[in-house]
Amino acid sequence: MKRRVGILISGRGSNMLALIEAAADPAYPAEIAIVLSNREDAEGLVLARERGVPALAIPAKLFKSDRVAHEKALQRELERAGVEIVCLAGYMRLLTPFFVEAWAGRALNIHPSLLPAHPGLETHQRVLEARDTEHGCTVHLVTKGMDEGPILAQARVPVLDNDTPETLAARVLAEEHRLYPAALAQYIHTLRNETLDRNF
Ligand code: GRF
Numbered sequence: 001m002k003r004r005v006g007i008l009i010s011g012r013g014s015n016m017l018a019l020i021e022a023a024a025d026p027a028y029p030a031e032i033a034i035v036l037s038n039r040e041d042a043e044g045l046v047l048a049r050e051r052g053v054p055a056l057a058i059p060a061k062l063f064k065s066d067r068v069a070h071e072k073a074l075q076r077e078l079e080r081a082g083v084e085i086v087c088l089a090g091y092m093r094l095l096t097p098f099f100v101e102a103w104a105g106r107a108l109n110i111h112p113s114l115l116p117a118h119p120g121l122e123t124h125q126r127v128l129e130a131r132d133t134e135h136g137c138t139v140h141l142v143t144k145g146m147d148e149g150p151i152l153a154q155a156r157v158p159v160l161d162n163d164t165p166e167t168l169a170a171r172v173l174a175e176e177h178r179l180y181p182a183a184l185a186q187y188i189h190t191l192r193n194e195t196l197d198r199n200f
Contacts, residue, residue, distance in 0.1 A: 003188050004033040006083035008074070008091040013044015014173065015089035015110055015180050020051050022181030029188040034081035036074055038093050054081070060093060071099040087184060088142060100144050107142035108187065110180050112172050114138060114154055119147035124165040124172065135159050135168060137176045139183035153183035 005023070007016045016035060023032050035048040035055040048055035056077060063070040070093075078086065088109040100107070113123040115138040118130075127135045136156040143149035155175040159168065 002029060002031040003084050003191075004082050005030045005085045005087055005184070006033055006078045006081060007035045007048075007087045007089050009035060009037045009042050009044040009089050010039050010092040011042050011044065011090050013042065013047050013089065015176055016044045016087075017047050017051075018177035018181055019087060019089065019184065020048065020053055022185070024051075028181070029185055030085070033083050034077060036077055038070070038091070044090075067094075067096045068098045071096060075099070075102060085184075085188070086142075087180070089180070094146065095142065097144055100142060103142065105141060108152065108184060109140055109142050109147070109149070110176055111138050111140065111147050112169070112176065114156065115140060115147055115151060122165075124168040127159060127168065128163060128165060133159055135172060137172050137179055139180055152187055153179055155179040 005019070007019060009016050020032050022028050023030050032053050035044065035053055037045050037055070037057045038060040040057040040059050042057065045055040045057060058070065058073045058077065060070050063073070084106065086103050086107040088107065111119070113119070113127065114134065114136045118126050124135070134156055136154055138151055139153045140147070140151045141149035155178065157171045157175055
């Protein structure tokens with residue numbers, strides 16, 4: 001039986017698309033039950049709907065500075081869709097302990113660096129500034145600290161002499177699209193038959 005996955009996005013949604021495309025394979029252990037965005041203009045919402053995946057914007061701005069109220073609205077939709085596992089895919093809003101605790105051990109994120117190196121934003125620029133010879137991406141469990149949770153999988157790419165942040169980003173992104181579906185599948189296999197019922 002496929003696990004029901006909800007994806008949170010804020011923009012382009014290329015990692016979301018990689019997950020949707022992987023999940024289209026009947027043998028893949030997850031189905032994408034819903035895509036939620038904190039921004040109405042996220043391009044990924046359109047891409048999801050084109051592929052028949054329900055996709056909804058819950059604009060953070062409607063909740064002003066009340067982050068928990070926004071997350072409760074997300075939570076209601078995830079619950080309604082019967083979501084068992086949450087995948088953050090370019091979700092650019094910090095999560096509060098309310099959401100992180102509700103999904104402890106059941107929320108994954110992809111980050112464009114070889115964590116613990118370079119948490120946060122602008123990783124490609126920082127890799128070049130640090131003269132790193134290697135870069136990559138990490139899939140990890142979501143915990144309270146930003147980009148800090150237990151690492152599930154990593155993929156590595158070389159940093160080349162003439163790289164710019166853009167060329168490096170493209171090389172890493174190609175690996176992200178391969179890594180995220182693979183890491184999610186592997187994570188689900190480790191869950192075996194454990195029930196993921198939640199006490200909402
Ligand atoms: C990716 O590089 C991801 O690792 C980071 O944000 C970017 C999102 O890109 N967290 P996309 O929306 O998946 O295309």
